[in-house]
Amino acid sequence: MSLLAVSALQKSFRTPEGERKLIVDVPQFTVAAGQQLALRGESGSGKTTFLHLIAGILAPDSGSILLGERDMAALGESARDRLRAESLGYIFQTFNLLQGYSCLENVMLGMAFGVGADRARATAMLTRVGLGHRLNHYPRQLSTGQQQRVAVARALANHPKLVLADEPTGNLDHKNARESLALIRETCRENGATLLLVSHDAGVLATFEEVQDFAVLNRAVTEVAP
Amino acid sequence: MTLALIILRSLRQHLLSTVITALSIALAGGLLMSVWVVKVQSQTTFTQVNTGFDAVLGARGSKLQLVLNAIFHLEASPGNLPFSDYEFIKRHPAVKLAIPIAVGDNLRGYRIVGTIPELFSEVEYAPGRKFAFSSGQLFNPAAKEAVLGSFAAQKLGLHTGDTFHPFHGLIYDEKNQHAETYLVTGVLAPSNTPADKVVWIPLHGLQTMSGHDPRAATDVSAVLIQLRSPTAGFMLDMMYNKQGNRLTFAYPIGAIMAELFNKIGWFDQVLTLISYLVALVSAGGVLVAIYNSMAARRRDIAILRALGARRRMIFGAIVLEAATIGLLGMIVAFLAYAVILSGVAAIIRAQTGVLLNAWAYNPVMLWAPVGMIALCALGGLLPAWKAYRTDVAQNLAPVS
Numbered sequence: 001m002s003l004l005a006v007s008a009l010q011k012s013f014r015t016p017e018g019e020r021k022l023i024v025d026v027p028q029f030t031v032a033a034g035q036q037l038a039l040r041g042e043s044g045s046g047k048t049t050f051l052h053l054i055a056g057i058l059a060p061d062s063g064s065i066l067l068g069e070r071d072m073a074a075l076g077e078s079a080r081d082r083l084r085a086e087s088l089g090y091i092f093q094t095f096n097l098l099q100g101y102s103c104l105e106n107v108m109l110g111m112a113f114g115v116g117a118d119r120a121r122a123t124a125m126l127t128r129v130g131l132g133h134r135l136n137h138y139p140r141q142l143s144t145g146q147q148q149r150v151a152v153a154r155a156l157a158n159h160p161k162l163v164l165a166d167e168p169t170g171n172l173d174h175k176n177a178r179e180s181l182a183l184i185r186e187t188c189r190e191n192g193a194t195l196l197l198v199s200h201d202a203g204v205l206a207t208f209e210e211v212q213d214f215a216v217l218n219r220a221v222t223e224v225a226p
Numbered sequence: 227m228t229l230a231l232i233i234l235r236s237l238r239q240h241l242l243s244t245v246i247t248a249l250s251i252a253l254a255g256g257l258l259m260s261v262w263v264v265k266v267q268s269q270t271t272f273t274q275v276n277t278g279f280d281a282v283l284g285a286r287g288s289k290l291q292l293v294l295n296a297i298f299h300l301e302a303s304p305g306n307l308p309f310s311d312y313e314f315i316k317r318h319p320a321v322k323l324a325i326p327i328a329v330g331d332n333l334r335g336y337r338i339v340g341t342i343p344e345l346f347s348e349v350e351y352a353p354g355r356k357f358a359f360s361s362g363q364l365f366n367p368a369a370k371e372a373v374l375g376s377f378a379a380q381k382l383g384l385h386t387g388d389t390f391h392p393f394h395g396l397i398y399d400e401k402n403q404h405a406e407t408y409l410v411t412g413v414l415a416p417s418n419t420p421a422d423k424v425v426w427i428p429l430h431g432l433q434t435m436s437g438h439d440p441r442a443a444t445d446v447s448a449v450l451i452q453l454r455s456p457t458a459g460f461m462l463d464m465m466y467n468k469q470g471n472r473l474t475f476a477y478p479i480g481a482i483m484a485e486l487f488n489k490i491g492w493f494d495q496v497l498t499l500i501s502y503l504v505a506l507v508s509a510g511g512v513l514v515a516i517y518n519s520m521a522a523r524r525r526d527i528a529i530l531r532a533l534g535a536r537r538r539m540i541f542g543a544i545v546l547e548a549a550t551i552g553l554l555g556m557i558v559a560f561l562a563y564a565v566i567l568s569g570v571a572a573i574i575r576a577q578t579g580v581l582l583n584a585w586a587y588n589p590v591m592l593w594a595p596v597g598m599i600a601l602c603a604l605g606g607l608l609p610a611w612k613a614y615r616t617d618v619a620q621n622l623a624p625v626s
Binding site: 057077097105113117 | 227228231235236238239525526528529530531532533534535536537538539618619622
């Protein structure tokens, strides 16, 4: 049974010349509940836009994005925000931690807009990722690898059905990348969350049993960085 | 809870601009409240202060000058009136009490006023309150003795038992010292009236001071009058001001002082207008401070939105942040108000002897903070709108 079913999804942007340019054109894409799927895609291939569409951060031009039984594409912005807060976890390449907030507050804020902030759960998640002793530290006081772990804890604190990870190891060295990837996959499994990860790193993709090529999935012609 | 956390963290992240903006609001709020309270209290106080008298009789001239001179011990006397005029009005059936005063000398800038002991024994300067002594006793009307108002005694550094030489004229000039030596027999307890800044001596003493014109040795500068009924005031007003042309009967004192405030009303309006403008500029400061920090906030806003925060919540957070800066500013504004008003009250006290009650409740203490906070929230609307329109995807860079 699929948790995520995308069909006829299109998204275009207006270029500085005033023309509309199609960035995402995915006829069909599904992810089963509990699955851990990797999408291979080069920089500039539109995969972040694709994830933003699934997360409801962007609204598509057309198509549907069924998350469970709810069509993200058919919802208004406020309802998309709520659905994202309740059902999705998002791990960004640059972590996107709030610098003015402690680790614990970052994780609690990840829960606050959904079912509500739960200090005990946030503490447990940070402890799970090995940062139980850094609850009140600020992101700038942590190493890059530790910041990534806070981002993982934040993404999973809200019991999401689906975790989206956009080049989650892109800013980490090889050792940290390997550990972080393992952590993401383990914690997703432990929390019963489905994982959709996009990366252009062959080393990362090689750890996944199921990998799809975004260039095949996406029919839109996009500029791929050399 | 989440909203409060977001606002507090944002204020902390922009601490310097928060503090500077809040301080500018504190100054504006303090100034606004001070100007308002000084305006209202001085008007109320000065139109109510009559030191227990209903009217003043003096030489022909301005009623206002007469009241300022005889009641507030400011301004020059419009002239003298013969003792017989005092005796006439004292015996008038409409008059309950008449107290003559004579002015013309000073003690190092503090006015020396000659009067009779009944001022201290008969007159209630406020309902139920007669002049009391904090030390010593009343002067002997036939001796060279003096009683000092509390403020004058404090500023002159004189105590019961001390002596002094009066100086001629209302303005202090050390070359104009009189030869007479006066003994301080008592110091009055504070009355918060103009009497506090006066050096009181017997009427006869001032009239016969060396160097004064001997032909005016029985003249008085003014007569302070208590009437038996308000209608008596109008009758005497008719008699002295309309039918006579030699003397001026200043009645009622409160109305005459109110006239003064009406005349200088434009000055109040200018001050109030300046206060409003300062308040507006401060609220504008909130707008500018938050608006200028929007570039730095965009990423945080985008992250919050990506975590599920609604646009309207971000909008509300910015407006509430602006209001919070206003609130913090207005808390400090009460301190600024206390400092400004204490200074102004001290100046007014030194000039008039009248003490403004800086701590008395005035509605401005409620509406100024509410208005200022609302104005700040209003100033937050534009940056809030900008935050509302923040493009989440664009600010969650990098895009792969």
